[in-house]
Amino acid sequence: MSLANKLAEERRARLAAERLLEQKQAELHAANRKLGKHARALSHEIHETRAEVQTVRDENLRVKSDLTEAHQKVEIAERRLWHSIQTIEDGFAFFDADSRMIAANDAWLAVFEGVEAVQPGVSYIEILQIITEEGIINIGEMAPARWREQMLDRWQSPAPEPEVLRLWNDHYIRLSDRRGHGGDVVSLVQNITATIRYEKELKEARRRAETANRAKSTFLANMSHEIRTPMNGVVGMADLLMDSDLSEEQRLYASTIKHSGEALLVIINDVLDYSKIEAEKLILHEAPFDLERCIHELVTLMQANARDKGLDLLVDYDLFLPTRFVGDPGRIRQILTNLLGNAIKFTETGHVLIRVTGVPPAADDAATIHVSIEDTGIGIPPDKVDHIFGEFNQVEGDRNRKFEGTGLGLAISRKLIKMMHGDIWVDSTPGEGSSFGISLTLPVAAPEDTADPVLPRPAARALIVEPQTASRDILERQLVALGLTAVSCASGAEALTLARPEIDIVLCDHNMAGMDGLELAEALREAGHTMPIVLLSQNTGYAEQDPGRAHVQAVLQKPAPRRALIDTLATMLPPDSDAPQARRVMRVLAAEDNKTNRLVFSKMLTGLDIELQFAQNGREAVEVFHSFRPDMIFMDISMPEMDGKEATRTIRAAEDPGAHVPIVAMTAHAMQGDEADILAAGLDHYLTKPLRKADIIARIIAACPPDARAPEPAATTAQAG
Numbered sequence: 113m114s115l116a117n118k119l120a121e122e123r124r125a126r127l128a129a130e131r132l133l134e135q136k137q138a139e140l141h142a143a144n145r146k147l148g149k150h151a152r153a154l155s156h157e158i159h160e161t162r163a164e165v166q167t168v169r170d171e172n173l174r175v176k177s178d179l180t181e182a183h184q185k186v187e188i189a190e191r192r193l194w195h196s197i198q199t200i201e202d203g204f205a206f207f208d209a210d211s212r213m214i215a216a217n218d219a220w221l222a223v224f225e226g227v228e229a230v231q232p233g234v235s236y237i238e239i240l241q242i243i244t245e246e247g248i249i250n251i252g253e254m255a256p257a258r259w260r261e262q263m264l265d266r267w268q269s270p271a272p273e274p275e276v277l278r279l280w281n282d283h284y285i286r287l288s289d290r291r292g293h294g295g296d297v298v299s300l301v302q303n304i305t306a307t308i309r310y311e312k313e314l315k316e317a318r319r320r321a322e323t324a325n326r327a328k329s330t331f332l333a334n335m336s337h338e339i340r341t342p343m344n345g346v347v348g349m350a351d352l353l354m355d356s357d358l359s360e361e362q363r364l365y366a367s368t369i370k371h372s373g374e375a376l377l378v379i380i381n382d383v384l385d386y387s388k389i390e391a392e393k394l395i396l397h398e399a400p401f402d403l404e405r406c407i408h409e410l411v412t413l414m415q416a417n418a419r420d421k422g423l424d425l426l427v428d429y430d431l432f433l434p435t436r437f438v439g440d441p442g443r444i445r446q447i448l449t450n451l452l453g454n455a456i457k458f459t460e461t462g463h464v465l466i467r468v469t470g471v472p473p474a475a476d477d478a479a480t481i482h483v484s485i486e487d488t489g490i491g492i493p494p495d496k497v498d499h500i501f502g503e504f505n506q507v508e509g510d511r512n513r514k515f516e517g518t519g520l521g522l523a524i525s526r527k528l529i530k531m532m533h534g535d536i537w538v539d540s541t542p543g544e545g546s547s548f549g550i551s552l553t554l555p556v557a558a559p560e561d562t563a564d565p566v567l568p569r570p571a572a573r574a575l576i577v578e579p580q581t582a583s584r585d586i587l588e589r590q591l592v593a594l595g596l597t598a599v600s601c602a603s604g605a606e607a608l609t610l611a612r613p614e615i616d617i618v619l620c621d622h623n624m625a626g627m628d629g630l631e632l633a634e635a636l637r638e639a640g641h642t643m644p645i646v647l648l649s650q651n652t653g654y655a656e657q658d659p660g661r662a663h664v665q666a667v668l669q670k671p672a673p674r675r676a677l678i679d680t681l682a683t684m685l686p687p688d689s690d691a692p693q694a695r696r697v698m699r700v701l702a703a704e705d706n707k708t709n710r711l712v713f714s715k716m717l718t719g720l721d722i723e724l725q726f727a728q729n730g731r732e733a734v735e736v737f738h739s740f741r742p743d744m745i746f747m748d749i750s751m752p753e754m755d756g757k758e759a760t761r762t763i764r765a766a767e768d769p770g771a772h773v774p775i776v777a778m779t780a781h782a783m784q785g786d787e788a789d790i791l792a793a794g795l796d797h798y799l800t801k802p803l804r805k806a807d808i809i810a811r812i813i814a815a816c817p818p819d820a821r822a823p824e825p826a827a828t829t830a831q832a833g
């Protein structure tokens with residue numbers, strides 16, 4: 113190779129080498145730059161990481177101290193909790209899901225009296241075993257295995273019922289176990305010995321109180337019996353004394369004796385009834401009864417009081433409502449007596465109206481009846497309306513008592529009504545009057561087995577003379593319902609202008625201003641009128657003695673019971689023109705061993721159109737029953753030889769089927785149980801001594817059979833004028 117070539121070649125190689133070098137240098141430079149950049153980034157990163165590490169380290173330290181603090185807190189809380197658990201008097205233990213004890217406080221462990229095996233770790237089954245082996249719990253007659261089984265069943269149930277256990281030392285504990293989170297059980301033991309003892313003491317105290325209460329009831333029964341028997345003599349004889357010839361002064365004394373005696377009996381009865389209801393000793397005696405008759409009997413009884421004050425007593429019994437119901441007639445009568453008595457007591461002028469309405473029986477044969485007793489009296493201030501139904505509560509305070517009374521009447525009535533599932537309320541406007549209402553739902557009873565009343569000749573024309581609007585309306589409606597046509601007026605003078613021969617009958621009020629009923633009758637006769645005249649009087653006795661009585665054909669007690677009115681009209685307006693049938697006299701038998709009481713009884717009935725026979729004991733009563741065939745019997749209960757109950761049973765057994773002679777008990781007993789006993793013996797009614805004339809007469813009138821003459825001549829008998 114030439115030199116030149118060699119040189120060229122060398123140059124080329126050098127150039128190549130230089131280029132390579134340059135290239136490598138550039139690469140190196142680039143790499144250096146990259147490296148620098150990396151190094152920078154890296155150092156930044158290192159810096160950051162270092163900072164982070166520091167933060168984490170700081171955090172760690174803090175968490176560590178927090179944790180220690182938390183641990184300390186937990187420990188304190190746990191200590192406090194345990195301390196509390198130890199302090200409470202009740203036993204407290206935890207068990208895990210396998211029924212092993214985790215912990216128990218001293219009170220819980222104390223039950224085991226230091227048996228060492230009972231400690232954390234012990235199982236519930238072992239505990240039960242220890243209990244039966246050591247006799248810690250008094251399990252009575254039960255076999256230990258059986259007891260353990262029962263306790264274990266209980267323990268394993270999802271929600272064990274609390275259990276009371278008796279310890280060997282007669283202490284009582286109540287065990288309450290609660291299953292919690294993850295199957296843990298918390299077991300609580302309370303010592304309830306004090307409670308159990310207290311309960312026992314209470315039971316004992318209650319037993320003693322009940323014994324005392326029974327003793328009190330017996331005492332009351334005896335007392336009432338002891339008081340009633342002589343009171344029968346006092347009140348009865350005073351009554352008779354007043355019928356005899358007395359000077360004004362003597363009459364005042366006699367009437368004071370009678371009224372004081374009666375007032376005393378009212379108080380005794382109220383207190384007795386109230387204590388009976390309180391002791392839940394009062395039982396209702398349900399029987400069929402006639403509500404309308406019951407109300408009229410009541411009105412007859414109260415008439416004298418109302419008349420003395422110049423008040424009108426009115427009865428408005430819904431014509432479409434049945435009259436016979438099943439209920440406790442005695443108690444219903446008692447409620448009505450109280451309401452009616454109050455209405456008369458708290459009314460000075462005007463009237464008292466008893467209104468009976470009702471919802472006629474539905475499919476179940478029970479009717480809801482409303483009885484309202486409306487007065488035109490002093491009324492009750494609105495703020496006292498609730499108060500008066502309370503015990504011993506009256507509108508007036510103790511300081512301004514004007515009216516007699518115990519303040520128990522309405523409380524008793526309310527309780528009785530409640531027992532009958534009824535309601536009682538009052539609406540009142542002071543100065544205008546009050547309206548007491550009761551509502552009762554009672555089964556309707558079958559009609560009585562007496563003959564249907566003979567209805568008066570229909571389409572007859574009646575003239576009603578009655579100043580009192582409410583009374584007039586009631587009478588008018590009754591006559592129209594019976595098929596009569598009625599013309600009404602308010603005074604005698606008007607009646608004289610209305611009277612004409614076509615009028616078949618005149619019904620006039622006795623007590624009218626200007627011209628009274630008897631004067632009107634006389635004037636009608638003078639004017640030549642011959643139609644029958646019926647006088648409605650609040651005081652029939654008084655009317656009977658009036659010379660003007662001769663002008664009227666009948667005197668009716670006012671308000672007239674529907675039945676009495678119908679019977680009278682039937683006699684006055686006979687269905688055919690035949691004379692009314694002659695009726696026989698009613699026969700009454702009274703069995704009474706006490707001579708004084710026989711005298712009082714016969715004196716009370718003087719003037720009645722009845723035939724009265726006495727029997728001196730039960731045996732005689734049975735004999736007289738057969739020979740005399742009485743229409744009704746009054747029967748004393750305690751009599752020698754054969755008592756009244758026995759006699760009644762004998763009579764009932766001998767009676768013809770279908771025949772049923774009403775028997776009314778007369779007794780001084782007034783306590784619960786006696787009544788039930790007496791009625792169970794077959795007696796129908798019950799009168800307590802002292803007997804009241806009006807009660808006896810009301811019973812006789814109620815029992816008068818259709819073929820007998822009305823016992824009270826003034827009441828229903830027509831007398832040819």
Ligand code: ADP
Nearest residue numbers: 454455458491500506507517518519520521522
């Ligand atoms: P008593 O009549 O024996 O005082 P009650 O319990 O029967 O007891 O009545 C309580 C009170 O309610 C009466 O004292 C009276 O103040 C008031 N009262 C009851 N009925 C009426 C009435 N019809 N009019 C006005 N006040 C009445």
